[in-house]
Amino acid sequence: MNYLHLQQLDLGKRMASILLADDDIELSSMLVDYLSEEGFSVDVAYDGDMALSKALANEHDLLILDVMMPKRNGFDVLRELRVRSLLPVLMLTARGDDVDSIVGLELGADDYLAKPSNPRVLVARIRAILRRAEAQGELHNGNEHPDQIALDDLVMHFGSRTVTCGGNPVAMTSTEFSLLSVLLREAGNVVSKADLSERALGRKLSRYDRSLDMHVSNLRKKLGPLSDDQERIKTVRGVGYIYSRN
Amino acid sequence: MHRLFWKIFLSFWLTLIIFSALVMFAASSYLEHTRTQQDIGSMRVRLSEYFNQGQAAAKQKGIEGLKEWLENLDRSEAIPIFLIDETGQDVLEREIPAYIIARLDRRREHAERMERKGSRHLQSIRLVDGSAYRMVPDFQSITLRRVLQRPRVIALPVAVAALVSALICLLLSRYLTFPLERLRRATQHIAAGDLTQRVAPSMGNRRDEIADLAGAFDRMAERLEKVFGAQRQLLSDASHELRSPLARLQVALGLARQRSNGQAEKELDRIETEIERLNELIGQLLELSRLEAGVDAAHIEKVDIRELLEGLIDDAQFEAESRDCEVKLKNAFPASVKANTRLLRSAIENVVRNAIKYTKPDTAVEISMLADAGNPNGIVIQVRDHGPGVPEKMLPHLFEPFVRVEEARDSLSGGHGLGLAIADRAIRLYGGEIVAKNEPDGGLSILIRLQLAAS
Numbered sequence: 059m060n061y062l063h064l065q066q067l068d069l070g071k072r073m074a075s076i077l078l079a080d081d082d083i084e085l086s087s088m089l090v091d092y093l094s095e096e097g098f099s100v101d102v103a104y105d106g107d108m109a110l111s112k113a114l115a116n117e118h119d120l121l122i123l124d125v126m127m128p129k130r131n132g133f134d135v136l137r138e139l140r141v142r143s144l145l146p147v148l149m150l151t152a153r154g155d156d157v158d159s160i161v162g163l164e165l166g167a168d169d170y171l172a173k174p175s176n177p178r179v180l181v182a183r184i185r186a187i188l189r190r191a192e193a194q195g196e197l198h199n200g201n202e203h204p205d206q207i208a209l210d211d212l213v214m215h216f217g218s219r220t221v222t223c224g225g226n227p228v229a230m231t232s233t234e235f236s237l238l239s240v241l242l243r244e245a246g247n248v249v250s251k252a253d254l255s256e257r258a259l260g261r262k263l264s265r266y267d268r269s270l271d272m273h274v275s276n277l278r279k280k281l282g283p284l285s286d287d288q289e290r291i292k293t294v295r296g297v298g299y300i301y302s303r304n
Numbered sequence: 305m306h307r308l309f310w311k312i313f314l315s316f317w318l319t320l321i322i323f324s325a326l327v328m329f330a331a332s333s334y335l336e337h338t339r340t341q342q343d344i345g346s347m348r349v350r351l352s353e354y355f356n357q358g359q360a361a362a363k364q365k366g367i368e369g370l371k372e373w374l375e376n377l378d379r380s381e382a383i384p385i386f387l388i389d390e391t392g393q394d395v396l397e398r399e400i401p402a403y404i405i406a407r408l409d410r411r412r413e414h415a416e417r418m419e420r421k422g423s424r425h426l427q428s429i430r431l432v433d434g435s436a437y438r439m440v441p442d443f444q445s446i447t448l449r450r451v452l453q454r455p456r457v458i459a460l461p462v463a464v465a466a467l468v469s470a471l472i473c474l475l476l477s478r479y480l481t482f483p484l485e486r487l488r489r490a491t492q493h494i495a496a497g498d499l500t501q502r503v504a505p506s507m508g509n510r511r512d513e514i515a516d517l518a519g520a521f522d523r524m525a526e527r528l529e530k531v532f533g534a535q536r537q538l539l540s541d542a543s544h545e546l547r548s549p550l551a552r553l554q555v556a557l558g559l560a561r562q563r564s565n566g567q568a569e570k571e572l573d574r575i576e577t578e579i580e581r582l583n584e585l586i587g588q589l590l591e592l593s594r595l596e597a598g599v600d601a602a603h604i605e606k607v608d609i610r611e612l613l614e615g616l617i618d619d620a621q622f623e624a625e626s627r628d629c630e631v632k633l634k635n636a637f638p639a640s641v642k643a644n645t646r647l648l649r650s651a652i653e654n655v656v657r658n659a660i661k662y663t664k665p666d667t668a669v670e671i672s673m674l675a676d677a678g679n680p681n682g683i684v685i686q687v688r689d690h691g692p693g694v695p696e697k698m699l700p701h702l703f704e705p706f707v708r709v710e711e712a713r714d715s716l717s718g719g720h721g722l723g724l725a726i727a728d729r730a731i732r733l734y735g736g737e738i739v740a741k742n743e744p745d746g747g748l749s750i751l752i753r754l755q756l757a758a759s
Contacts, residue, residue, distance in 0.1 A: 082548060088555040095562045152544070174551030174583060176576070177558035251618075295614050 073099045074188050075117060079109035079135065080124040080150070089177070096181050106130025113139050120187060122180075124150045124173070125158055133161060140166040144219075146187045146232060150175075163272050166231040169259065170269060186260030190236055207242050209303065210284065214239060228280050233259065237273050241291060241301040250298040274299055307512035308480075315476050323469045330461025354385065355439055358429045367431060371395055384445055387429065387437040395437055404440055483507060483514045487521060499529040539593040543586050550586070553579055588722035591650065592705065595729040606757050607645050609683065610636045613671055616649060620656050620669075628665040631656065635672040639683050642757045643734045651730035654723035655687045655738075655750045662691035662748065676753055685752040693742040702740045703728035727752075 076098045080086050083104060090100045101118065103109035106129045113121050113135070121139070125132035136147060149162035149170040159170040168187050171180060207214045211224040219235060221228045230238070237258040241249060255263035255270055263270065274291055281290050284302070292300050354377060361373035374387055374396055387395040388408065394400055428436035486506050493501040502525060503518040557579065561572055613633055620631045641648070659669040667690035676682030694702060698709050705725040724738075731738045736754040743749050 082551070085548070085552045085555060088552060088559060092555055092558050092562065095559075152547075174547050174554050176580075177555050293611070295611050 073097060074119045074184075075099045075101065076184065077101050077103060077109070077112055077118040077121045079103040079106070079113075079121060079127065079132070081105060081127045082124075089180075092177050093181070093184075098184070104128075106132070106135045110135045110138055113145055114143060116143070116145075118145065119191070120184060121145055121147045122150060122184070123147055123167070125152065125162070133165060136162065136165045136167060140231075144232060146191050148180075148183055148187060159269065160272055163231075163233075163269065164276055168231060168233040182261060190258075190260045191232065193236075207239070209242055209245055209301075212242070212281070212290075214242060223281050230277075230280065234273055234277050234280070237270075238277055241299060245301040246303050248294045248298050248300045252298075254298060308514060311512060312480070315472075319469050319472050319476070322472065323465050326465035326468060327461050330464060351385075351439070351441060355429065358387070358439065362429050362431050362437075367395070370429065370431070370437070382450055384442045384450070386440045386442060388440055389435060389437050401442065401445060403444070404442060408438070408440065480514075483510070483518065487514075487518060490521065490525075494525055494528070499525060499532060501525060536593055536596075540590065543590040543593070546586050547583075550579060550583055585721065588726060592722055592726050592729065595647075595726060595733065604642050604644055606640045607643050607648055609639045609641060609673060609685065609754075612645070612649055612652070613673070613685070616653055616656060617671065620653070620660060623657065624660050624669065627660060627663075629660060629663050629667055629669065631660065631669045631671065633672075634670045635674065637673055639673060640757045641683065641734065641754045643754075647730045647733070651727040652685065652687070652752065654727040655752065658723050659687050659689035659691075659748070659750070663689035664691060679753075679755075681756050683754050683756050685754070686749055687752070688743065688747055688749045690747040693746060693748045694740065696742065699740050699742070703738065724750075 074097075076093060078086055078089060078093075078100055080089075080102075081104050086102045086104070090102060093100045101112060103112050104127075106127045109121070109123065109127070110130065112118070123132045123135060127135075130138075132149060136149070139145065139147070147167045149159070149167040150173040151158035151162060151170050152173065159172075162170050168190075169183055171183055205215065205217050207216075213222045214235075215221070216239075219232075221230050221235070221238065237254065240254060240258045249257075251270055252263045255261060255267075258273075259270065274293075278289065278291055284290055288302060290301060292302055294300055357377075358370060358373055361369040365372070370387065374385070377385065378396075384398075386398065386400055386404065388400065388404075389395065392400070392405060392408070428438050430436045483503075483506075486503055490501040490503045502522045504515070504522045507515045507518050554576075557572060557575055561569075564572065613636065617631050617633055624631045656669060656671065663669050669690075670686075670688045672686045672688070674684040674686055676684050694709050698707070701707050702709070703724045705722050707724075728738050731752055731754070734754060736752060738750065738752050740748060740750050
């Protein structure tokens, strides 16, 4: 995947702008009110085509994307979008449908939320994603952190936000990128799930939440095993994950 | 149309005709054989051999020996052989056909006229006392009955006929039972939930009762598929449609909170709880309809039970803490089963959450992995609470949707809802079993039996 645009965020100076793509007009109008009250500026799209063109206009900080939409469903929008943009995306999936959330995360959504859900949870997720994007923006500008981490055949470039594995570039969503960076910084040490959720997803681990496991499993798939056929990211039962050194 | 009836009738009939025809054909060709001119030579040899044997018997034991020898010979020889004395009586006192007597008379005259001895067929066996017996083979009275009464003669034709008719019967039964076997398999598939099975295309050009049955079966399957599909669609649509207003309700509640400035907080909390309850119920309904439809039967993988339980307990602990109880993994060992991880997890999770709901404060919900005593390839996951248990007569009904164990208490707690019903359907999908029993020292145990995956 070749990203043409990189999101530049300076949330300190203006209201975060959110694009809400959902075909339920009544729900959208109420959500606009709710999110405005919470301090976001909200734009709406009622179908997939509208959502995609507005998202590609590069005027928003985050896209809330419903899966079930006319013209072009959420997955298609996300697939198209990810060819050209790294705009953070929060997927709204049908509750109880894990397949949807797995597909969403695999296509490059930053997080997902089962619909219907409490708007307070929605706001918390939005803030978490924005915080993460912001932190990465700062990282990009400042020089406090090293520009890259290399371990064995894996190299993470923070400037260009790219990952190479054995010299080959690996396409990665921003969530996967931050997950991997946390694990890589702690390589050889176990990172607890709660810790990982707060540092990489920017939110507390909620109960019955499988998104962390899904992100990790996507990372495993993308990176493949180590040269000695060992899993790069091992599960430590009941505790968390560990990135193993060779 | 009773084509099958006629098929069976005609083929059995035909088989019988062929069988008997074969026997008769073989027997008659044997007789033919004995009659052919070419064979007369060997017949003559045989007859002269008989003559010598008869003569020898007569010499040794006299008339009694001769009788005995002739009786023995008659048992194995298809051609009746008479020994006729000068008075024209058979030595065994059998009736002599008129044509033989006539022939004998003719020959005698002829022989007297020509001054010659009778033909070799009419040689006489002489006894010591001078009496002579003419040996006369009666070719004309070889009857089928005589042939059939002599097993050595009939054995080969019967064997051939039996073999041929066995072959025909084999083909016939195959022809009749093959489509029935196909129907049986299709029925099993239908019973297992695969309503897409059709059998008529596999019947080819067949046109009989079995083909009709296949057609009727297909129409039934089609109807089932349609009805089940419609019901499933309705349930799924209803759940989705119920969720849209619920989603709006939640946002409206959020807006109300924003605008109420902390007033009516208690009421709003209550509304939120009820929305959440409704939401969960709709989710469970959807899950149950998916399970009954077998949507998630695919994606089967090896699931590490211990890992799954440990992950699940981490999550359940949250919920347990809010009810002042805890969840403990008492006994665990490495074991894996073949299942859909999400489904198995949600099944066990439902059981555990149910246990948390009913266990008394300050007690623990204990989860243990146990070996299955009755099945070396099985495993039992036990979820035990320290609650009030369930009346014995209600135990078998515990896994029915929306079952209420005790009217008063459950209407407060919302009953068992769909959680255990979902668990039951999911476990059964993997050939497992889920049962409940009361512990003697109080509390309810739910036992989940699963088949271990081959390692």
